[in-house]
Amino acid sequence: KALNIAVVGATGRVGSTFIEVLQERKFPINNIYFFASAKSAGKKIEFAGKEYEVEELTENSFDRDLDLALFSAGGSTSKKFAPIAASKGIIVVDNSSQWRMDKNVPLIVPEVNFEDIKKYDSKIIANPNCSTIQSVMPLKVLDERFKIKRIVYSTYQAVSGSGFKGIKDLEEGMKGNPPTNYPHPIFNNCLPHIDEFLDNGYTKEEEKMINETRKILDRDDLKITATTVRVPVMNSHSVSINIEFEKPFEMKDIYDELSKVENLVIVDDVKNNQYPMAINATGTDEVYIGRIRRDFSTENGINLWDVADNIRKGAASNAIQIAEKIFEIK
Numbered sequence: 001k002a003l004n005i006a007v008v009g010a011t012g013r014v015g016s017t018f019i020e021v022l023q024e025r026k027f028p029i030n031n032i033y034f035f036a037s038a039k040s041a042g043k044k045i046e047f048a049g050k051e052y053e054v055e056e057l058t059e060n061s062f063d064r065d066l067d068l069a070l071f072s073a074g075g076s077t078s079k080k081f082a083p084i085a086a087s088k089g090i091i092v093v094d095n096s097s098q099w100r101m102d103k104n105v106p107l108i109v110p111e112v113n114f115e116d117i118k119k120y121d122s123k124i125i126a127n128p129n130c131s132t133i134q135s136v137m138p139l140k141v142l143d144e145r146f147k148i149k150r151i152v153y154s155t156y157q158a159v160s161g162s163g164f165k166g167i168k169d170l171e172e173g174m175k176g177n178p179p180t181n182y183p184h185p186i187f188n189n190c191l192p193h194i195d196e197f198l199d200n201g202y203t204k205e206e207e208k209m210i211n212e213t214r215k216i217l218d219r220d221d222l223k224i225t226a227t228t229v230r231v232p233v234m235n236s237h238s239v240s241i242n243i244e245f246e247k248p249f250e251m252k253d254i255y256d257e258l259s260k261v262e263n264l265v266i267v268d269d270v271k272n273n274q275y276p277m278a279i280n281a282t283g284t285d286e287v288y289i290g291r292i293r294r295d296f297s298t299e300n301g302i303n304l305w306d307v308a309d310n311i312r313k314g315a316a317s318n319a320i321q322i323a324e325k326i327f328e329i330k
């Protein structure tokens with residue numbers, strides 16, 4: 001059945017990718033509406049060969065026949081408007097961080113924990129943080145077989161993660177112009193600073209990866225730490241993942257488990273310089289895993305290298321995949 005859907009935050013970096021991916025995946029649409037803030041209202045959007053006008057998001061925006069609302073408009077907008085849409089029976093898939101750790105809201109990566117949706121009575125479904133989505137893709141099967149004891153994340157995150165502003169900062173930095181979005185130049189630099197710093201010395205981005213991984217794997221006891229770093233890459237995040245297990249394993253077992261995960265692509269042939277790279281992940285919806293090797297510094301440990309398009313699988317495509325499964329489209 002074709003759906004009536006709303007895209008909220010339609011003119012942002014993720015919002016515009018919702019539009020691209022909905023068309024690419026031939027999502028069955030009857031009516032589609034585009035919403036943004038007052039300053040973006042009136043802009044024209046082309047969708048499936050037709051032109052639409054972006055409407056200003058208001059309390060009355062959901063007083064129309066809608067099945068699904070895809071949100072990527074920031075936490076405060078989701079906090080105010082997602083409950084309004086949900087109260088009218090509309091399924092909301094929200095990309096902001098607002099609802100992710102809410103105990104009444106499911107936090108979903110379809111290939112990892114889609115079944116968790118049944119544990120909640122919620123019209124709002126939270127889309128995890130981009131760096132979390134790609135990182136948990138290999139972890140569920142490994143946890144189920146070898147019981148993860150500890151995870152150390154180190155991320156190398158593209159500037160597109162902070163929207164069009166971040167992209168512009170790198171472009172301007174390459175011309176020698178001062179940054180406008182980051183506290184320091186990002187060109188020719190690495191910034192261990194994504195989102196705000198907390199009193200404990202971590203950033204909100206690091207806290208998100210730690211808390212969201214525990215929720216998605218349903219492992220509140222998991223020992224996890226993270227260092228998230230902005231690097232001068234336009235698009236696609238890379239993550240180094242060090243994992244310590246409770247149980248012993250053979251490397252063949254690790255490969256066997258990883259090869260079971262849908263949309264997880266193993267690229268691991270270092271003798272031929274084959275490993276996941278941001279330039280190859282961009283524009284796709286898969287998560288790429290390589291550099292799979294034992295960590296000889298501990299009893300039952302491995303290292304992985306994990307790369308994905310942070311705007312597609314890390315945000316827009318993951319949200320649309322959730323909707324496809326809820327409405328049994330795919």
Ligand code: 2RA
Nearest residue numbers: 129130131157161162
């Ligand atoms: C970033 N993960 O990369 C954060 C939000 N998209 O900036």
